[in-house]
Amino acid sequence: xxxxxxxxxxxxxxxxxxxxxxxxxxxxxxxxxxxxxxxxxxxxxxxxxxxxxxxxxxxxxxxxxxxxxxxxxxxxxxxxxxxxxxxxxxxxxxxxxxxxxxxxxxxxxxxxxxxxxxxxxxxxxxxxxxxxxxxxxxxxxxx
Amino acid sequence: xxxxxxxxxxxxxxxxxxxxxxxxxxxxxxxxxxxxxxxxxxxxxxxxxxxxxxxxxxxxxxxxxxxxxxxxxxxxxxxxxxxxxxxxxxxxxxxxxxxxxxxxxxxxxxxxxxxxxxxxxxxxxxxxxxxxxxxxxxxxxxx
Amino acid sequence: xxxxxxxxxxxxxxxxxxxxxxxxxxxxxxxxxxxxxxxxxxxxxxxxxxxxxxxxxxxxxxxxxxxxxxxxxxxxxxxxxxxxxxxxxxxxxxxxxxxxxxxxxxxxxxxxxxxxxxxxxxxxxxxxxxxxxxxxxxxxxxx
Amino acid sequence: xxxxxxxxxxxxxxxxxxxxxxxxxxxxxxxxxxxxxxxxxxxxxxxxxxxxxxxxxxxxxxxxxxxxxxxxxxxxxxxxxxxxxxxxxxxxxxxxxxxxxxxxxxxxxxxxxxxxxxxxxxxxxxxxxxxxxxxxxxxxxxx
Numbered sequence: 001x002x003x004x005x006x007x008x009x010x011x012x013x014x015x016x017x018x019x020x021x022x023x024x025x026x027x028x029x030x031x032x033x034x035x036x037x038x039x040x041x042x043x044x045x046x047x048x049x050x051x052x053x054x055x056x057x058x059x060x061x062x063x064x065x066x067x068x069x070x071x072x073x074x075x076x077x078x079x080x081x082x083x084x085x086x087x088x089x090x091x092x093x094x095x096x097x098x099x100x101x102x103x104x105x106x107x108x109x110x111x112x113x114x115x116x117x118x119x120x121x122x123x124x125x126x127x128x129x130x131x132x133x134x135x136x137x138x139x140x141x142x143x
Numbered sequence: 144x145x146x147x148x149x150x151x152x153x154x155x156x157x158x159x160x161x162x163x164x165x166x167x168x169x170x171x172x173x174x175x176x177x178x179x180x181x182x183x184x185x186x187x188x189x190x191x192x193x194x195x196x197x198x199x200x201x202x203x204x205x206x207x208x209x210x211x212x213x214x215x216x217x218x219x220x221x222x223x224x225x226x227x228x229x230x231x232x233x234x235x236x237x238x239x240x241x242x243x244x245x246x247x248x249x250x251x252x253x254x255x256x257x258x259x260x261x262x263x264x265x266x267x268x269x270x271x272x273x274x275x276x277x278x279x280x281x282x283x284x285x286x
Numbered sequence: 287x288x289x290x291x292x293x294x295x296x297x298x299x300x301x302x303x304x305x306x307x308x309x310x311x312x313x314x315x316x317x318x319x320x321x322x323x324x325x326x327x328x329x330x331x332x333x334x335x336x337x338x339x340x341x342x343x344x345x346x347x348x349x350x351x352x353x354x355x356x357x358x359x360x361x362x363x364x365x366x367x368x369x370x371x372x373x374x375x376x377x378x379x380x381x382x383x384x385x386x387x388x389x390x391x392x393x394x395x396x397x398x399x400x401x402x403x404x405x406x407x408x409x410x411x412x413x414x415x416x417x418x419x420x421x422x423x424x425x426x427x428x429x
Numbered sequence: 430x431x432x433x434x435x436x437x438x439x440x441x442x443x444x445x446x447x448x449x450x451x452x453x454x455x456x457x458x459x460x461x462x463x464x465x466x467x468x469x470x471x472x473x474x475x476x477x478x479x480x481x482x483x484x485x486x487x488x489x490x491x492x493x494x495x496x497x498x499x500x501x502x503x504x505x506x507x508x509x510x511x512x513x514x515x516x517x518x519x520x521x522x523x524x525x526x527x528x529x530x531x532x533x534x535x536x537x538x539x540x541x542x543x544x545x546x547x548x549x550x551x552x553x554x555x556x557x558x559x560x561x562x563x564x565x566x567x568x569x570x571x572x
Contacts, residue, residue, distance in 0.1 A: 002189075005189055006186055006187060006188055006189055009186075010186070036193060038187075038193045038194075038196065039185060039187065039196040040186075040187050041185060041186045041187065042182060042184060042185040043149055043152075043153070043183075043184045044149065044181075044182065044183050044184065045149055046145070046148055046149055048496075049493065049494065049495055049496025049497075050179065050181050050464075050465065050466055050493050050494055050496075051493075051494035051495065051516075051519070051520065053181065053182040054519045054520070055516070055519065058515070058519050074511070077511035077512075077515075078511060081510065081511050081514070084511050084514070084515070085511075085514055088514065088515050088518040089518065093515075093518035093519050093520075093521060094519070095515055095518075096512075096515050096516070096519060097511055097512065097515050098509065098512050098515075145464075177465070178336075178431075178465060179336065179463070179464060179465015179466060179467065180336055180465060180467075181465065181466075207335065207336050207337075208335065208336055208337035209335055209337065210334075210335025210336075211335075223384070224367065225360070225363035225364060225367050225370050225371075225383055226363075226382075226383065226384050228367070228370070228371055228374065229344070229363075229370070229374050229379075229381055229382050229383050229384075230337075230341070230382070232374040232375065232379035232381075233337070233340045233341065233344050233379050233380070233382060234337060234340070234379075235379060235521070288475075291475055292472055292473060292474055292475055295472075296472070322479060324473075324479045324480075324482065325471060325473065325482040326472075326473050327471060327472045327473065328468060328470060328471045329435055329438075329439070329469075329470045330435065330467075330468065330469050330470065331435055332431070332434055332435055336465065336467050339467065339468040
């Protein structure tokens, strides 16, 4: 079963929203997945557009699927777009290869899950994800 | 944009979990969707099995897709299994036709969204959904 | 190119809605497809549930796909559910095997398209489709 | 339930067709979606090619999915093609990222839905969508 507690996931989401409020970001959506790629918690702020869940989920899923934050996935997609197009199909349309998907590990390096944020620029989305992960006492990998 | 606020969705989830704790239910997963069928918030309690998100989502989505709580959808599925099988394909595998998906309306009867709960028996899942909806000052339709 | 004029399709939809109003039906959705299975016109009355387009389309598409009204498709589905389950997959989830999908032909028997109606009981949906087809000077086949 | 009335959707379609006739455009297809991305009305003029529904729908859906008119989506797709390719997969092939998909809001800024037009050049398609939205007393956003 998952090493990621619901309480941890909720802390991550609250902190990501606080970071967004503090830095004046647009409405955010935050998805927290366990190491198996399964959704533990999600929240979407008011006035979000309708595909925000899929995009936030897809960033977190993409990070887990390829074992790297989506900033690195983005670089890979630009260098080898045909590879990313195929991976997107392989994943059944669940990969979103732009920054904002960040892996999280515990102090010993063990993979705990991933966070995906969508709503503002990809860079700001990623900063909100990292803030959430750190507030939960975990280490952000790939943000 | 959605008439369903994130704050309302969070109240629903917290109350459904409180109902589960109070009545000794197994770990629950609760999905709250707006009237357009889009996810606003989801939480899965620790020790849930891995497909809980899809099941909770599918109950709420099924209620919205067919305009009735999934208790009525369940009856329809028993009477006309070939119709439900086709609807499941039409919906891309997003309909779960057992109790636990409940529509929610405001005082004037306006549809606000739906709640789907999964984790315990279908009857108990439904009771948790109804408790959440009522705690948010909304009317449960089809639970 | 299609033998089905937009003007004809609009007459069919208006008449189906008039039939619904006259006989006190719930809000209806009506899809009109040409003989190639492509959508010419669709309208959904206010307060329809969210999957009405897919259901109305799927009835019309099912009639065209199998060359018979969906009343006959429904019978086939009850007799051979495994066949219908496979056809649903073959069609990519676009077949809805319950009454309400009716073929339309001109006076010489030439296939012009199909109409799918959803919103009330399957029998009432079908009656609205037939009314629309006849008002357009065409022959309802399979309703 | 949807804030978009069928009557409003029909006004939009009629006006878009009138705009097309007035400016000598090719046959148009017009899809009107509510804020949840669900089809309210569609009409395709005679002599349209066979995929016009999917294209018109996809422009409107793309605008809603990403919260911006498809003119802006088009720009994003040119700048980050790997992101658009992934979003297309995430959306199950329902996004069409070229001009002609326009959001519509009421006077208070509330999102009411989106219009997608296809048939002539993307610029002319967009102008027809904007004409329809304005004739319905709504505000075109992103056209």
